[in-house]
Amino acid sequence: DSGVTQTPKHLITATGQRVTLRCSPRSGDLSVYWYQQSLDQGLQFLIQYYNGEERAKGNILERFSAQQFPDLHSELNLSSLELGDSALYFCASSAALGTANTGELFFGEGSRLTVL
Amino acid sequence: TQLLEQSPQFLSIQEGENLTVYCNSSSVFSSLQWYRQEPGEGPVLLVTVVTGGEVKKLKRLTFQFGDARKDSSLHITAAQPGDTGLYLCAGEVISSYKLIFGSGTRLLVRP
Numbered sequence: 001d002s003g004v005t006q007t008p009k010h011l012i013t014a015t016g017q018r019v020t021l022r023c024s025p026r027s028g029d030l031s032v033y034w035y036q037q038s039l040d041q042g043l044q045f046l047i048q049y050y051n052g053e054e055r056a057k058g059n060i061l062e063r064f065s066a067q068q069f070p071d072l073h074s075e076l077n078l079s080s081l082e083l084g085d086s087a088l089y090f091c092a093s094s095a096a097l098g099t100a101n102t103g104e105l106f107f108g109e110g111s112r113l114t115v116l
Numbered sequence: 117t118q119l120l121e122q123s124p125q126f127l128s129i130q131e132g133e134n135l136t137v138y139c140n141s142s143s144v145f146s147s148l149q150w151y152r153q154e155p156g157e158g159p160v161l162l163v164t165v166v167t168g169g170e171v172k173k174l175k176r177l178t179f180q181f182g183d184a185r186k187d188s189s190l191h192i193t194a195a196q197p198g199d200t201g202l203y204l205c206a207g208e209v210i211s212s213y214k215l216i217f218g219s220g221t222r223l224l225v226r227p
Binding site: 002004031033035041042043044045048050055056058090092104105107108109110 | 122149156158159161216219220
């Protein structure tokens with residue numbers, strides 16, 4: 001158990017819909033990362049937050065948005081869903097402080113999104 | 117855009133054989149991490165290498181960071197079925213908060 005909790009574990013929805021994925025980081029971790037993993041692929045970096053502020057952005061679509069709340073949990077919002085958005089979405093947290101040192105990432109078990 | 121390419125993409129070997137997985141980039145990274153991911157789970161960190169030329173050993177696994185900090189390799193000696201999984205390298209982009217992942221190497225060790 002990594003200590004990172006993601007909900008829901010599985011989600012099936014239709015094209016055009018909007019979903020919200022939730023992540024609770026390990027206790028004390030200030031950094032949260034979101035990654036997308038398509039079938040048998042590596043992880044695509046989406047976005048990173050540190051203590052409520054956006055710190056780095058990857059190849060995140062404009063239809064996607066995220067935020068980190070004062071209690072440090074994070075949400076990833078996916079809207080106008082397309083078939084190609086079907087993937088595993090991972091959240092990870094890190095104990096690294098506000099420096100450029102990422103440190104070890106602890107991953108949740110992921111949220112599997114299926115868009116029909 | 118920083119890219120990390122891993123090779124091979126797939127590897128199926130017999131128990132007891134040795135193997136090497138490569139992670140290459142044209143970009144320099146401040147550090148390089150290796151993760152292993154099993155089905156239905158998130159990746160788990162195996163090792164972090166920071167210094168160019170650094171070699172780290174974890175039982176039967178040997179990790180090396182290239183002198184120029186652009187590439188890395190993972191060597192497994194006498195592979196066991198328990199080594200089966202998806203191996204991912206991840207590079208920490210200099211002066212940013214990004215950790216980008218390679219495309220992964222899927223290893224199957226047959227008993």
